[in-house]
Amino acid sequence: MAIKSSTLDNGVGLIEARGSLTGGDETVELRQAVAGFVERNYAKLLIDMSGVTYVNSTAIGVLVAAHTTYSRKGWKIKLCGINKNINNVFVITKLSLVFDVHDSRQEALKSFA
Helix, strand or coil: CCEEEEECCCCCEEEEEEEEECCCHHHHHHHHHHHHHHHCCCCEEEEEEEEEEEECHHHHHHHHHHHHHHHHCCCEEEEECCCHHHHHHHHHCCHHHCCEEECCHHHHHHHCC
């Protein structure tokens, strides 16, 4: 499974993604995981992408939709662990200006406070 969802003691929803996010079942799982946290009113969501090796435009679309949903509600969504290649995509597309991206999970969790 490419997507694992859990909750942390501090009320943060956590999605851990692994492998390539290329618009297949794994991207559907990511969309469903985000929707699950929205339905359960988790106002803080962290997507850990340290295990992700590749993203395509479909996966980026899912992340942008998640960001839009959270922003409209006044909630916070953060990404962490993005590798150099994916970070380059974020910089080129200017998504690095949109998303709150952190190097590590610990750093991202501290920033929710």
